[in-house]
Amino acid sequence: MLGKRTFLTASLGLVLGGAALAQATLTAPPPAPAQQQTGTTRFITVSSTTSTTDSGLFNHLLPAFQRASGIEVRIVSQGTGQALDTGRRGDADVVFVHARAQEERFVTEGFGVERKPVMYNDFVLIGPRSDPAGVKGSTNITAALQLIRERQVPFVSRGDRSGTHAAELNLWQAAGIDIAAAKGPWYREIGQGMGAALNTSGAMGAYVLADRATWLNFRNRGDLEIVVEGDRRLFNQYGVILVNPARHPHVKQADGQRFIDWLVGPEGQRVIADYKINGEQLFFPNATQPGV
Amino acid sequence: MRDNASILPLDVEGLRFEAGGKTLLDGVSFSLPKGGVTAVIGPNGAGKSLTLRICHKLIMPSAGRVRWAAEPGRKRHAMVFQRPVMLRRSVIANLRHALVAYGTPDPATRAQTALARFGLLALAERPARLLSGGEQQRLAIARAWALEPELMFLDEPSSQLDPGATRQIEEIIRGLAAEGMTILMTTHDLGQARRLSQRVLFLNKGRLVEDAETTRFFAEPSSSEARAFLAGDLLW
Amino acid sequence: MDVTSAFGAALSLIFNLDPQFLQIVGLSLRVTLTAVLLAALIGLPLGALLAVTRFPGRSVIIVLVNGLMGLPPVVAGLIVFLLLSRSGPLGSLGWLFTPTAMVIAQTLLVLPIIIALTRGTIEDLWSEYREHLTSLGLTGWRAVPTLLWDGRFALATGLLAGFGRASAEVGAVLIVGGNIAAYTRTMTTSIALETSKGDLPLALGLGLVLITLTVAINAAAYGASRIGARFAG
Structure with a gap:
């Protein structure tokens, strides 16, 4: 009396119908305490990286932008590769990431309109205080990586196609090491975000490449400290791209562009420079610097 | 009532029922006119309950026919089971549920009438499943009666009850019969069959062996099987 | 440690009534309770129907539903993600990275639990009630309301199990909600985030x-159903 198909279509229909109802009750987001607003919410979705979110920059940046524009920014934080994929599928209006080569490919493939440089921060090599690889105090990142590899000291890699992961792979290459071939049990790819990588390193007494901002914000340091910093090759450039409305017509072009213009404009740049943890500036605005 | 034509007599012809390669009923035929109490008796596994269930349309026979004199839109026969099925609700809610399911007009009043008729008014709000066995059976009969059937099937109505409650139930059955209700009941209590019924259907191994007036059946059974059964030589 | x-x-979160924290708790409860409610509206009748009907393919569905009880949340999340992505079949709804998407994902997770537990409960009840209800002409879907009502206290357990699964899961809501601050950030995604930031005490x-x-919530529901069950006998 009751067919399997009836059963399945009924359940699917009910799920979607119910979801539509839920949409009605849930779309109006609760008046967020930090953001007083009236009328319908104007918002854009930005896919960005875990390191930017974990560093706390957005908590500082977004309220300033919302005050200036009335636009709420919803940040979905993922690894850079994933964040760009989110843009490719059209699930974000703007991508804000740090892996220049991938960003440029994103634009040439037609998914993004134009890449604009915003700011940089730097990577630091984190390791256990006991420093089993003997690299502490060095300002030469490639030399340090060579020592780690030579002595087979545990090293944690993000392994998640993030900007930090891409930067790490470039550094191995710069050190003359083909990591795909050289990796052994000492090289541990965890496929997770920056914070998770730091937690793991702390637990295993391993070295790890991290962005300074996340490190400064990181609370569970335990035995970890900065062992290598200051090498120019550790600089980490961020870029921002509007997802191409020609590709995804629903992209909020005007509001997304507004966000980008504000970020690279004088006010956004000033707010970025203002963000400090313990008196230390984390991000260095450089939108006007050519060729980055 | 949309249709006042009586559903009786009930004509049962050549009932046969098979399950799992076994023949549980074989060629059972009888006719049930209006009025009176008819007892279906016989050893365990004779097919007594099965016969009632087939007549009440709970089970389809493998062969044979159950024919009613009239087939009104609403079923006018009701059944009370050996273990009364009590919904997890109050006494009154059990009545109302059945009445609403049946589409009886003005279920609330009818439920009250049934409670009063069977002496259950004081128990109206009690959870039905917390009643004693006798009270549960009374409620089950009241619930069937409320549906205004012409014919009531009772399956071993007192097999789970103590002697006091059994006596009460028998009185109720006699009262129903006196009001003109036709009753077809199974029982393994031969004294009960003798006390209540005017007619006996004796089943053995799925066959209707004797169909007789109660007094004659107990005084001079015509078959050797019935004689053995009454002498206690048949397992039951 | x-x-x-x-x-x-934990205590300072609770007693300071930090607005951000309240917002997170509120959203978590709203999403999970909506999902459980939806799953109940769908799953209770479907589970009961599965219990009282016989049709070809029924056992396949039962095995499937039982198996789906163990559906990994990330997989449920991924399915909903692919459906709701702008590049997916339902992309034009614009539901990805919204609380609605989280409700759908959690409904999907809870639904098999509710269907399976309902089927089990109602099948037992049906074997007890069957002859009486059939006698009253209540068969198939017509028996469902009676059975659901009479099984309500046992069924509450299934709803609680569903609530437990939905409120505890992080994988699905993280994928489809995006863990957006003050919008789709729930208790579990906050815990994941704070853990990744190394703020273990806050997590x-x-x-x-x-x-x-x-x-x-479990205690309240348990108490209520005990009292009710005592009445219903």
């Missing part, structure tokens, strides 16, 4: 609050 500071963090504090809430 930091267990004391975790308790400290554990949130965890304690989550456990407390879950236990409180």
Whole structure:
């Protein structure tokens, strides 16, 4: 009396119908305490990286932008590769990431309109205080990586196609090491975000490449400290791209562009420079610097 | 009532029922006119309950026919089971549920009438499943009666009850019969069959062996099987 | 380790009534309760129908539903993600990275539990009620309301199990909600985020609050169903 198909279509229909109802009750987001607003919410979705979110920059940046524009920014934080994929599928209006080569490919493939440089921060090599690889105090990142590899000291890699992961792979290459071939049990790819990588390193007494901002914000340091910093090759450039409305017509072009213009404009740049943890500036605005 | 034509007599012809390669009923035929109490008796596994269930349309026979004199839109026969099925609700809610399911007009009043008729008014709000066995059976009969059937099937109505409650139930059955209700009941209590019924259907191994007036059946059974059964030589 | 500071963090979260924290708790409850409600509206009747009907393919569906009880949340999340992505079949709804998407994902997770537990409960009840209801002409879907009502206290357990699964899961809501601050950030995604930021006391504090809430809701439902069950006998 009751067919399997009836059963399945009924359940699917009910799920979607119910979801539509839920949409009605849930779309109006609760008046967020930090953001007083009236009328319908104007918002854009930005896919960005875990390191930017974990560093706390957005908590500082977004309220300033919302005050200036009335636009709420919803940040979905993922690894850079994933964040760009989110843009490719059209699930974000703007991508804000740090892996220049991938960003440029994103634009040439037609998914993004134009890449604009915003700011940089730097990577630091984190390791256990006991420093089993003997690299502490060095300002030469490639030399340090060579020592780690030579002595087979545990090293944690993000392994998640993030900007930090891409930067790490470039550094191995710069050190003359083909990591795909050289990796052994000492090289541990965890496929997770920056914070998770730091937690793991702390637990295993391993070295790890991290962005300074996340490190400064990181609370569970335990035995970890900065062992290598200051090498120019550790600089980490961020870029921002509007997802191409020609590709995804629903992209909020005007509001997304507004966000980008504000970020690279004088006010956004000033707010970025203002963000400090313990008196230390984390991000260095450089939108006007050519060729980055 | 949309249709006042009586559903009786009930004509049962050549009932046969098979399950799992076994023949549980074989060629059972009888006719049930209006009025009176008819007892279906016989050893365990004779097919007594099965016969009632087939007549009440709970089970389809493998062969044979159950024919009613009239087939009104609403079923006018009701059944009370050996273990009364009590919904997890109050006494009154059990009545109302059945009445609403049946589409009886003005279920609330009818439920009250049934409670009063069977002496259950004081128990109206009690959870039905917390009643004693006798009270549960009374409620089950009241619930069937409320549906205004012409014919009531009772399956071993007192097999789970103590002697006091059994006596009460028998009185109720006699009262129903006196009001003109036709009753077809199974029982393994031969004294009960003798006390209540005017007619006996004796089943053995799925066959209707004797169909007789109660007094004659107990005084001079015509078959050797019935004689053995009454002498206690048949397992039951 | 930091267990004391975790308790400290939990207590200060609760007693300071931090608005951001309240918002997170509110969203978590709203999403999970909506999902359980939806799954109940769908799953209770479907589970009951599965219990009282016989049709070809029924056992296949039962096995499937039982198996789906163990559906990994990330897989449910991924399915909903692919459906709701702008590049997916339902992309034009614009539901990805919204609380609605989280409700859908959690409904999907809870639904098999409710269907399976309902089927089990109602099948037992049906074997007890069957002859009486059939006698009254209540067969197939017509028996469902009676059975659901009479099984309501046992069925509450299934709803609680569903609530437990939905409120505890992080994988699905993280994928389809995007963990957007003040919009789709729930207790569990906050815990994941704070853990990744290395703020373990805050993460554990949130965890304690989550456990407390879950236990409180279970206790309330359990108490209510005990009282009810005593009445219904």
